[in-house]
Amino acid sequence: MSLLKKLKRMAPEPKEAAPQAAAEERPDFEKIGFYPFYLDGVRSQRRRFTTAWSDPELYDRLVNCLNFWQDTVHPVSVPKDASLLFFDTETTGLDSGAGTYIFLLGYGRVSKQGVEITQHFMEGPETEAAFLGGFLDDLGQEEHLVTYNGKAFDWPRVKSRHAFLQRELPRLPETGHVDLLHAARRFWKDTLPSCRLPVIEEKILNKPRTGDTPGSMAPLLYFEYLEKNDPALLEGIVDHHAQDIMSLIELYIVLSEKLLFPEKSAMTVESEASALWWYQLNETERAQEHFRHADKLDGSSSFKRAYYKALIHKKRGDVHQAAAVLENVCSAPLQGPYYVYEELAKLYEHQLKKMEAAQSLLTPLDESRMTDKERTKYRHRLSRVEKKVLQRENE
Amino acid sequence: MFRKRTFQELIDALKNNENISYWHEIAPVAARYAPMPETVPEKLKAALKSRGIDELYTHQAEAFQAVQKKENIVTVTPTASGKTLCYNLPVLSNLAANPNARALYLFPTKALSQDQRSELDELIEAMESEINSFTYDGDTPSSIRQHVRRAGHIVITNPDMLHSAILPHHTKWISLFENLETVVIDELHTYRGVFGSHVANVIRRLKRLCRYYGSDPVFISTSATIANPKELAEQLTGEKASLINTNGAPSGKKHIAFFNPPIVNEELRIRQSPSKAVQQLALSFLKERIQTIVFARSRVRVEVILSRIQAGLENDELRQSVRGYRGGYLPNQRREIERTLRTGETLGVISTNALELGVDIGQLQVCILTGYPGSIASSWQQAGRAGRRQNESLVILAADSSPVDQYVFTNPSYFFESSPETARLNKNNVIILADHIKCAVYELPFAEGEPFDDLTWEDTAGFLEYLSESRVLHERSGKWYWMNDAFPAHNISLRSAAQENVVIIDQSIPAKNRVIGEMDTFSALTLLHDEAIYLHEGIQFQVELLDWDEKKAYVREVSVDYFTDANLAVKLTVLEIDEEKELAGGTFLQYGDVMVSAMATLFKKIKLDTFENVGSGPIHLPEQELHSTAVMLEFSEEAVEALGEEEVEQVLLGLAHVWQHVACVHVMCDKGDLFTVPQVKSAHAELPTIFLYDRYPGGIGLSDKIYKEAENVLEKTRSYLSGCPCDSGCPSCTGMTAAFDGINVKHWAARLLENALYR
Incomplete structure (x- = not known):
């Protein structure tokens, strides 16, 4: 037709299309570990295998963490009877529209024997219902997802694909969800160049990957597979994906331990991250333990930690203790951040009614070490304190 | 001695102005009402009553009844005739009866959607009902987007958002698509050319998704006066539509004056610049504090006129109440100008056709058009800015020396009697269609045999095949899937070829x-x-x-004290000739694909008061390329035997000038939509040739129409040329080439046409 002729003239010539085989038997899939299963007569490919724990202690450590998590409410905790599903997907693109497909979806389940990894592979988009159906069929009642960036990426895509096929699929169950990216950012965003999973693996789990197919190659490899119909092309990405799931398990253990057991933190930033998180959840007892451990790692207190410790004391009504903690750091010759002095000055001014102490705390501060906003607040506070001191003297 | 002059006195004075070449009065029209239909829910009746509406204008009632019967409609009404009720009434009635129903409102711009929403919300509030209306555009905060998707009964958006945010993410909008009962397309007439061709394809995609989710919405379109509202609505929506054009709204008496500025150079027949005339006219009204809008054809003109008017006002406060308005101003600045126009704080506004659209600025008393806007529809649309329902209003059309303007001024009946323009779009432009097929497959895999709205499987199959060969799509067991990591809608802009x-x-x-x-x-x-x-x-x-x-x-x-004016050098290469026909005298006419390269070459500095050239300089910018369709008018060598090469060039330039203008009037497009390029020896046939091409990638069907009606257009060109009172060509016919030594350009141009038509 003439429209097509025009189109071809106005756009560059495409390459030759590849031949397409449609064999029933797929030994090529078996070669990379995938075996067919059927849902309503449509074939989907699945790989399931169990790997023994690389380090037998890992399982015990995980069980120990889970025991402790049972009694606690925390974004990383899971309830008592939940079964963990370490979950990850590979997609054909990064955007969230209706034309982005999930082509590889996998999860790990843990037991004493090891990790059972299940990977579902979408042989072609025409089998998407069987592909997702196979996953939904395998999903139990009390699953609790553990993912890396799954709240913003993987799970919304599962939901979107499910919405698309909802007439052909069972309902998508509600699941609990722990997103470890959020946790990792709290711990390491200032010390690591980025919080991408490969970086975490190398720097935190001490397991750098070698000879790995990077995840960013996934869409292109899948398109190439579709054209050439050769699953061998995907071997690298399938292994990469399984490895991601294994890393999730180990990362979950490491993060849980750092949050639950103060002595597991090897750096003050980690202790402080745990402490702050607990503090924000109003678990002041636990926060204090972590702050104390950070002091131990550092050999001394710090302005920031003293500040939070003081806030905890203040919350409990122990203003003298709060002041003591702050006085301890504020007496140091080197000037710290203004908010610490401000907090102590507030205690003097409002709770302890020690106007002179407030004045002598604030007066020697060096304004050049403050931000513009702090400087304004500082001057305001100082002049008020001075006025009050004068008032008292006149009384 | 400086007593305030009344509006009536000013009108009388103008009538006696020697430069007024034509005066037309439109008698006031009384309102025609129809009773409020029984089927309007009580709540809504009460809400309307509370806003002073007890009965409807005839066109509103007719629209309501047609939509009740599930007919798609298109209403044609002038400015300020209560057109919004034509869609708000059926939509709100529907929602009052069925709280699950959904409606989608499409406005061509974000500004219009903001405007309409406040009006709609007032009505909903007065109804005291649980109807949610939301605007969904780039400014919608992400925190409420989810709520809009799930719970918005009326979603107000623009075609760009529909294209790039709603359709590609339809799985998040399931409740909208499953329950969509009405689609409102406001300002239908703006959906023409490239933009209209894109939007027609966006609507094909919308309907495809509706079918997938099981809904079948009614389309309500509203349009300004154009020749083919029904045809345009049907093309855009791909559905049969009923036309409702029984306007029942009243209007006051309206004067329309044609102002032809005096000739300042008798020999060259150059007239005083209309900008100058307009500036003086506007000043006479603004000084009496009569609210006036001035339309100018280009952004530069807007600014020139604005600065002159401001300079002509002594009073500081008065000076500040005159503003400019055009594309390129930032949105909040424009909103502020619109608001102050409504309140009357802004007394005068100088605008491009940006204010031609239904942006609510209230009704002004005087409207001045600097030059004929290039189309009848535009003229009436702009003229509609003046005129209140009760009072008198005045529209002044000031001409420039161009052929189009002088043609209109010598034939006022053309302006008042000929039918307004036909709005054209070409939704099967291959480039546009291929882009939207990509988006459609992204949204939903394409099955073998599946039609794409009005396109059959035979039409689309080739595209799908082509796209899978380019490895964008992948075919599996008779279905085409999007298999690419890109997001197609992001790279496709509905508005123009230039993306950035x-x-x-x-x-x-x-x-x-x-x-x-x-x-x-x-x-x-x-x-x-x-x-x-x-x-x-x-x-x-x-x-x-x-x-x-x-x-x-x-x-x-x-x-x-000068402004700059740049030259654009255009090169043309013929890619393929699709059709050819022989006219008389060895003249051929061809239609086909061309590649146009445009490059800015140099600019001139032109003095503000005298318009004389006071300097120039080069421009160094990369060439821009454009694939399009063109008509080629090819003369035989014998026809120009008697002329030297330079003389042929002058004749072709002159002929191209007048042909372009008459062609634009004929197909009723903007002057910038069709371009001409003359070549003394064309690269493809080595013959004297004039190319007339569509300014948009892939063409939008203008040159196609010129090809089909070539004899008619050429005859109109010939008769205009010989009817021009000049001797040897002037700015009003052949353009600036009149001063060329030796030959009579006008005479030769006419001779070439006669030769082509009759010998």
């Missing part, structure tokens, strides 16, 4: 650079080149640097 805008940065105050506006790349070639004088709100800026790679223009405020 140039940002204009004012660096007059060091360390306080600020963005004052933006401009599309094609316009930037000629308006923002280095050293260009760029006018913004009447202030002159000089472009110090145009950073083409970064698409930034750095400007600084200056005060000079």
Whole structure:
């Protein structure tokens, strides 16, 4: 037709299309570990295998963490009877529209024997219902997802694909969800160049990957597979994906331990991250333990930690203790951040009614070490304190 | 002695002005009412009553009844005739009866959607009902987007958002698509040309998704007066539509005056610039504090007229109440001008056709058009800005020396009697269609045999095949799937071929650079080149640097007595000839695909008061390319035997000039939509040839129409040319070539046409 002729003239010539085989038997899939299963007569490919724990202690450590998590409410905790599903997907693109497909979806389940990894592979988009159906069929009642960036990426895509096929699929169950990216950012965003999973693996789990197919190659490899119909092309990405799931398990253990057991933190930033998180959840007892451990790692207190410790004391009504903690750091010759002095000055001014102490705390501060906003607040506070001191003297 | 002159006195004085070549009065029209239909829910009746509406205008009632019968409709009504009720009434009635129903409102711009929403919300509030209406556009905060998707009964958006945010993410909008009962397309007439061709395809995609989710919405379109509202609505929506054009709204008496500025150069038949005339006319009204709108054809003209008018007002407060308005001003600035026009704080506004759309600025008393806007529809649309329901109003059309304007002025009946323009779109433009097929497959896999709205499987199969060969789609067991990691809608802009805008940065105050506006790349070639004088709100800026790679223009405020005007050199290559026919006298006419390369070459500095050329300079910017369709008018060598090469060039230039203008009037498009390029020896046939091409990639069907009606258009061109009172060509017919020594360009141009038509 003439429209097509025009189109071809106005756009560059495409390459030759590849031949397409449609064999029933797929030994090529078996070669990379995938075996067919059927849902309503449509074939989907699945790989399931169990790997023994690389380090037998890992399982015990995980069980120990889970025991402790049972009694606690925390974004990383899971309830008592939940079964963990370490979950990850590979997609054909990064955007969230209706034309982005999930082509590889996998999860790990843990037991004493090891990790059972299940990977579902979408042989072609025409089998998407069987592909997702196979996953939904395998999903139990009390699953609790553990993912890396799954709240913003993987799970919304599962939901979107499910919405698309909802007439052909069972309902998508509600699941609990722990997103470890959020946790990792709290711990390491200032010390690591980025919080991408490969970086975490190398720097935190001490397991750098070698000879790995990077995840960013996934869409292109899948398109190439579709054209050439050769699953061998995907071997690298399938292994990469399984490895991601294994890393999730180990990362979950490491993060849980750092949050639950103060002595597991090897750096003050980690202790402080745990402490702050607990503090924000109003678990002041636990926060204090972590702050104390950070002091131990550092050999001394710090302005920031003293500040939070003081806030905890203040919350409990122990203003003298709060002041003591702050006085301890504020007496140091080197000037710290203004908010610490401000907090102590507030205690003097409002709770302890020690106007002179407030004045002598604030007066020697060096304004050049403050931000513009702090400087304004500082001057305001100082002049008020001075006025009050004068008032008292006149009384 | 300086007593205030009344509006009536000013009108009487104008009637006696010697430059008025024609005066037309439109009698006032009384309102025609129809009773409120029984089926309107009580709540809604009460809400309307509380706003003073007890009965409907006839067209509103008719619209309501047609939609009740599930008919698609298109209403044609002038400005301020209560058109919004034509869709709000059936939609709200529907929602009152069925709280699950959904409606989608499409406005061509974001500004219009903001406007309409406040009006709609007032009505909903008065109904005291649980109907949610939301605008969904780039400004919608992400925190409420989810709520809009799930719970918005009426979603107000624009075609761009529908294209790039709603359709590709339809799985998040399931409740909208499953329950969509009404789609409202406001300002239908704006959906023409490239934009209309894109939007028609967006609607094909919308309908495809509706079918998938099981809904079948009714389409309500509203249009300004054009020749083919029904045809346009049917093309855009792909559905049969009933036309409702029984306007029942009243209107006051309206005067329409044709003002032809005096001839200042008898020999060259050059008239005084209409900008000057308009400036004086506008001043006479503004000084009496009569609210006046002035339309100018280009952004530069707006700024020139604005600065002159401001200079002509002694009173500071008065001066500040006159504003400019055009694309390139930032949105909040425009909103502010619109608001103050409504309240009357702004007394005068100088605008491009940007204010032609239904932006609510209230009704003004005087409207002045600087030059014929290029189409009858546009003229009436702009003229509609003046005129209240009760009072008298005045519209002045001031002509320039161009052939189009003088044609209209010598034939006033053309203006008042001929039917208004036909709005055209070409939704099967291959480039546009291929883009939207990509988006459609992204949204939903395409099955073998599946039609694409009005297109059959035979039409689309080739595209799908082509796209899978290009490895964008992948075919599996008779279905085509999107298999690419890109998001197609992001790379497809509905508005123009040029995707990027140039940002204009004012660096007059060091360390306080600020963005004052933006401009599309094609316009930037000629308006923002280095050293260009760029006018913004009447202030002159000089472009110090145009950073083409970064698409930034750095400007600084200056005060000079000239403006700049750039030349665009156009090169043309014929790619393929699709059709050919022989006219008389060995003249051939061809239609086919061409490639146009445009390059800004040099600019002239033109003095503000005398319009004389006071200097020039080169422009160094990369060439822009465009694939399009063209008509080629090819003369035989014998026809120009008697002329030297340079003389042939002058004749072709003159003929191209007049042909382009008459062709634009004939197909009723903007003057910038069709271009002509003459070639003394064409590259493909080595013959004297004039090319007439569509300014948009892939063409939008204008040159196609010219080809089909070539004899008619050429005859109109010939008769206009010989009817022009000049001797040997003038700016009103052959353009500026009249002064060429030796030959009579006009005579030769007419002779070539006669030869082509009758010998």
